Amino acid sequence: MLTAKQHELIRFIQKRLEETGISPSFEEMKEALDLKSKSGVHRLISALEERGFIRRLPNRARALEILKNPEDVLASSNPPPANDRSNPVVDRTTSAPAAQPAPANDVIEIPLHGRIAAGAPIEALEGQSSLPVPAALLGPGDHYALEVSGDSMIEAGIFDGDFALVKRTETARDGEIVVALVDNEEATLKYLHRDGQMVRLDPANPTHSPQVYQPGQVQVQGKLAGLLRRYH
Secondary structure, three states, X not given: OOXXXXXXXXXXXXXXXXXXXXXXXXXXXXXXXXXXXXXXXXXXXXXXXXXXXXXXXOOEOOOEEEOXXXXXXXXXXXXXXXXXXXXXXXXXXXXXXXXOOOOOOOEEEEEEEEEEEOOOOEEOOOOOEEEEEEHHHOOOOOEEEEEEEOOOOHHXXXXXXXXXXXXXXXXOOXXXXXXXXXXXXXXXXXEEEEEOOEEEEXXXXXXXXXXXXXXXXXXXXXXXXXXXXXXX
């Protein structure tokens, strides 16, 4: 038997999934249930998970799936008598309930690996944090994010403080924007060009000069797949 709050929460999640296909946020659940903090929502979610009513989809910031409804459990544990005409048995073969919409995988958590220069190369920092990203911005493959520092790519629409969404790859075509690791210690975000026997990393700002290196000095670590920008 669920508590009143657990029952209220699962009904709220179900209604939101039916209306939008997207799970409500913890803040929305807190307000809907008139709770004082989101820790109360976490406890309710954990209790519903333990009882097998819902599950959290892995690597998704806002994706819950309802596995069973409280009403279904009650009906299965108390079936009506076969000769009870006041509560007839429903023929499931001819009156199946509408399918529950699958939760939209609208947000994906990807690793956030420090800052990357859009100017002179700076050290690429490895971090343990993650960044929630709309799945529509990413295609197939493995991705990570880097915070942009500098203004050398402003004419490509990449500004200081943006988050570069990068697809991991060690190869890229001329003219693509790549994360280039220089001398195994510094990383930069630039257009990649092969200039004869040299590798040229071009900025998108006329006040910055191209950077030219020997091929062995430059290692492609990914290419730009998208951008996220925060507005304050």
